[in-house]
Amino acid sequence: MPHVRFALRTAFARCLPIESMHMQLRKIVKNRGHFPSDEAASKLLYLALRNIEKDWKMPPITWRQAVNQFAILFGERFTAAIS
Numbered sequence: 001m002p003h004v005r006f007a008l009r010t011a012f013a014r015c016l017p018i019e020s021m022h023m024q025l026r027k028i029v030k031n032r033g034h035f036p037s038d039e040a041a042s043k044l045l046y047l048a049l050r051n052i053e054k055d056w057k058m059p060p061i062t063w064r065q066a067v068n069q070f071a072i073l074f075g076e077r078f079t080a081a082i083s
Contacts, residue, residue, distance in 0.1 A: 024052050
């Protein structure tokens, strides 16, 4: 069973969308420097999130493998939750 858990860990380690999004937002804010108001910062972050969201169409490459392993580990509970 440890090899299954390792495969799940590697599947999720490669797809950290939240960390990726935070990195992209930090990069945008860092390049801008300062903002005249909170509203200006909010608008920039909103526009940045719209651009970042365009890349969210495809699931991670290893997602199918992780789903199969969850189905093996949790059986009926997992398939019922997915349906």
